[in-house]
Amino acid sequence: MTLIRAQQVAAVLLTAIGLTSPVRSEASMELARSKNCIACHSVDKQVLGPAYKEVAAKYAGDKEALARLTKKIREGGVGVWGQVPMPANPQVTEAEAQTLAKWVLGLK
Numbered sequence: 001m002t003l004i005r006a007q008q009v010a011a012v013l014l015t016a017i018g019l020t021s022p023v024r025s026e027a028s029m030e031l032a033r034s035k036n037c038i039a040c041h042s043v044d045k046q047v048l049g050p051a052y053k054e055v056a057a058k059y060a061g062d063k064e065a066l067a068r069l070t071k072k073i074r075e076g077g078v079g080v081w082g083q084v085p086m087p088a089n090p091q092v093t094e095a096e097a098q099t100l101a102k103w104v105l106g107l108k
Contacts, residue, residue, distance in 0.1 A: 028103035035092050037100065043107065050081045063100040069092070069101035 032038055050058075050095040059065035072080075074097045076088035092100070 014039070025103065028099060031096060032103075035089065035096065035100070037089075040086070048084060049086060052104045053107050055104050059105060065105055066101050069104065069108060070097045073097040073100055 029043075032041070039048070041052055043052045045051050046054070055069070058071065062068075072086065074089055074092055074094065076086045078085040089097075
């Protein structure tokens with residue numbers, strides 16, 4: 001089996017068991033756009049706030065990360081990534097915040 005074919009098979013298997021999904025990923029990115037998260041964040045480079053991939057790396061292996069990020073998305077905060085505050089986002093529902101947090105934590 002070629003490397004490319006093996007990668008394709010792995011992607012299909014991961015998608016089938018729910019560990020990754022291009023459709024879900026695009027939907028999450030669209031949610032981030034619609035909630036204006038992209039004004040301060042990017043997937044792979046720092047804007048005003050940290051890159052989402054940096055966030056995923058920082059919280060890799062942290063069992064409380066999903067709850068912590070879900071709360072931070074809605075309530076905002078300061079100090080974890082420097083002194084630039086992340087504003088509260090009350091327009092983001094709890095379910096939306098959890099979807100965004102899962103997506104960010106799943107980025108590699």
